[in-house]
Amino acid sequence: MKKYLLAFLFSTFACTAIAQQTNPYEPLPLGAVQPRGWLYQQLLTMKQGSTGHLDEYYRKLQNDNGWLGGKGDSWEETPYWLDGAVPLAYMLQDDTLRQKVLRYINWTLDHQRPSGFFGPYTKNELAGKQTADDCGNGEDWWPRMIMLKVLQQYYTATKDPRVIPFMDKYFRYQLRSLRQCPLSKWTEWATSRGGDNILVAGWLYHITKAPYLKELATLLYQQTMPWTHLFGARNWVMAAAAQQNDEHWMNRHGVNVGMGLKLPAAYYQFTRKQAYLDSLQTGIRDIMTLHGLPHGMFSADEDLHGNEPSQGVELCATVESMFSLEEILSISGDQRYADAIERMAFNALPGQITEDFISRQYFMMANQVQITRGVFHFSLPFGRGMNNVFGPYAGYTCCTANMHQGWTKFTRNLWYSTPSGGLAALLYSPSSVTTEIGGKKVQIEEETRYPFGDSITFTFRMSGTVSFPLELRVPGWCREASIWVNGAKQPAAKAGQLIRLNRNWKDNDRVVLHLPMEITTSNWARNSRAVERGPLVYALKIEEAWKMDSIPQEGRYYEARPQSDWNYGLPRTLITAPAQHLQLITKPFDPQKVWTAAHAPLEIIAEGRKIPGWKLVEGVAVLPVTTRENIYQGVVEKATERITLIPYGSAKLRIVAFPVVP
Numbered sequence: 001m002k003k004y005l006l007a008f009l010f011s012t013f014a015c016t017a018i019a020q021q022t023n024p025y026e027p028l029p030l031g032a033v034q035p036r037g038w039l040y041q042q043l044l045t046m047k048q049g050s051t052g053h054l055d056e057y058y059r060k061l062q063n064d065n066g067w068l069g070g071k072g073d074s075w076e077e078t079p080y081w082l083d084g085a086v087p088l089a090y091m092l093q094d095d096t097l098r099q100k101v102l103r104y105i106n107w108t109l110d111h112q113r114p115s116g117f118f119g120p121y122t123k124n125e126l127a128g129k130q131t132a133d134d135c136g137n138g139e140d141w142w143p144r145m146i147m148l149k150v151l152q153q154y155y156t157a158t159k160d161p162r163v164i165p166f167m168d169k170y171f172r173y174q175l176r177s178l179r180q181c182p183l184s185k186w187t188e189w190a191t192s193r194g195g196d197n198i199l200v201a202g203w204l205y206h207i208t209k210a211p212y213l214k215e216l217a218t219l220l221y222q223q224t225m226p227w228t229h230l231f232g233a234r235n236w237v238m239a240a241a242a243q244q245n246d247e248h249w250m251n252r253h254g255v256n257v258g259m260g261l262k263l264p265a266a267y268y269q270f271t272r273k274q275a276y277l278d279s280l281q282t283g284i285r286d287i288m289t290l291h292g293l294p295h296g297m298f299s300a301d302e303d304l305h306g307n308e309p310s311q312g313v314e315l316c317a318t319v320e321s322m323f324s325l326e327e328i329l330s331i332s333g334d335q336r337y338a339d340a341i342e343r344m345a346f347n348a349l350p351g352q353i354t355e356d357f358i359s360r361q362y363f364m365m366a367n368q369v370q371i372t373r374g375v376f377h378f379s380l381p382f383g384r385g386m387n388n389v390f391g392p393y394a395g396y397t398c399c400t401a402n403m404h405q406g407w408t409k410f411t412r413n414l415w416y417s418t419p420s421g422g423l424a425a426l427l428y429s430p431s432s433v434t435t436e437i438g439g440k441k442v443q444i445e446e447e448t449r450y451p452f453g454d455s456i457t458f459t460f461r462m463s464g465t466v467s468f469p470l471e472l473r474v475p476g477w478c479r480e481a482s483i484w485v486n487g488a489k490q491p492a493a494k495a496g497q498l499i500r501l502n503r504n505w506k507d508n509d510r511v512v513l514h515l516p517m518e519i520t521t522s523n524w525a526r527n528s529r530a531v532e533r534g535p536l537v538y539a540l541k542i543e544e545a546w547k548m549d550s551i552p553q554e555g556r557y558y559e560a561r562p563q564s565d566w567n568y569g570l571p572r573t574l575i576t577a578p579a580q581h582l583q584l585i586t587k588p589f590d591p592q593k594v595w596t597a598a599h600a601p602l603e604i605i606a607e608g609r610k611i612p613g614w615k616l617v618e619g620v621a622v623l624p625v626t627t628r629e630n631i632y633q634g635v636v637e638k639a640t641e642r643i644t645l646i647p648y649g650s651a652k653l654r655i656v657a658f659p660v661v662p
Helices: 003-010 037-048 050-057 077-091 095-110 142-158 163-177 188-192 194-208 212-223 227-233 235-242 254-260 262-271 274-291 315-332 336-348 398-402 405-412 572-576
Strands: 033-035 312-314 363-365 415-417 423-425 431-437 440-448 455-461 465-473 480-485 498-506 510-514 519-523 529-533 536-540 544-551 555-562 568-571 583-586 602-610 641-647
Touching: 033 037, 033 077, 033 405, 037 050, 037 077, 037 405, 050 077, 050 095, 050 398, 077 095, 077 142, 077 398, 077 405, 095 142, 142 163, 142 188, 142 194, 163 194, 163 212, 188 194, 188 254, 194 212, 194 254, 194 262, 212 262, 227 235, 227 262, 227 274, 235 274, 254 262, 254 312, 254 315, 262 274, 262 315, 274 315, 312 315, 315 336, 315 398, 315 405, 336 405, 336 536, 415 431, 423 431, 423 440, 440 465, 465 510, 480 498, 529 602, 536 602, 568 572
Parallel strands: 423 465
Antiparallel strands: 033 431, 312 363, 415 423, 431 440, 440 455, 455 510, 465 498, 480 510, 519 529, 529 536, 536 641, 544 555, 568 602, 583 602, 602 641
């Protein structure tokens, strides 16, 4: 495994405790960061695809929806959709989508009960009973946690004066009610995911400084699954690797784990005790050691399920883990979380969503050489075998509604403000940021093909001169970054360092950051190897034959079968000296199609040797073992063949973890 990833996963580090209540980095108001280049095309595709139109064809979101006052669905899926559709609407400044999401937001804000409770009408209310201070007439806390995140984002974009009093009233209702009606009263989901509730309470505390919010945060923390203890004590994650029974399965549920990551950091904002961040780091290190996969995510099908590349990853787990890490990065200030976010965003996320952003997989395999109905090696196969196929509703529909937050929140978190009054680019993609510093409007254009290119240009737009620090991250995989300011070379920066340029900026100033990307290999399950370059992991390009079918219960779905061989190992000489044996080829760059196999902007040409005995077993490409001598001991064909690797996110059929052969 690469040195930078080892450092992130296996080292215990100390973050400097923050004396004041401000975090090292704060997200900018929604809309301040605008996508450009290929990222704009990705968000535009979302608007044209399911994010922009889900309410038009998905029955749970339509007119009888509980979040519009109807008798229909009143649980998590509408807030899930809004959690991605709201930021998309305001980042693209799309009036049509804004009007769509405002229907739900306005109904929610305008129908808060006198007690402070909010959301769809409860069964008691529909039966003629009123929801008052008696929380027993309420319903599940969990979907309201998601809607609080939606309203928080909406407020940063609009400053709607209804939002702060609305939240204050609800949080006071929670404080009065949680002892009588704890998070566990209705479902275990609220118990598992209380960190989301604390996060929004912390955001409101930064605004109002109301003392009761500290008391509320402590009460919520006490009633939430003890993720801080589980991460720090370590026995939990080892047990999750050893068993898949029905005992305590909610703390092995991959989406719960992804959401639970934020709990120690969310509560740290109220305590400022280093132990919470230390426990979090221990937990992430252990999760990725025992359950990590080359694309940056941990197995979650639905349980944590070890590090075999034939295990699944739920799409909800990916987007929730990304959001948790984005919040953790803001709160802790540690740049290694940015490395982890980019690895998920540029590999795992696009790897299980179709080009049109309509269909997706419930469970994705890292080594995925066919996509068909079946049970496979998942811990939750369901009865119809639909978890691995692509489709709008295949598997469980939580991902239909929840996948929209991945790219939108990633985009918003490309830039942060700093306590010193400056700006920080901690994640990289083509974008622009517009804000006010010292009473003057400042805009910075970020031009880049990153993660496909290694150069990033920042151009300043402003009237007059504005003094502030600009912080730039050097990723952990980059040995040494080069920086130029207006053509003048600056001191180089090493892997993991933070570049701080504090100067008087003026219009047309230009900063160029060069992040050289080396081709390397990393070590994974069964001593397999993955090929990497920068934040991208590369996978074998397999010719695909797609077929559409349907079943009444889950609608249309898509299967794919291989039309070329996939059972290759990588020669040991290549693993020993990858730069000498791997050739990078740059292809025409189409910003609309970077995540497709046919138009992948980069290829790596390698030599491989077939392993005749490596065949599908019950539909799964079970990985052969490379021994500790770094070689597969079984029969391998003598002839070498030229094989093509493409970015993991561009491949739907793929091998990413390769056995090592002679």
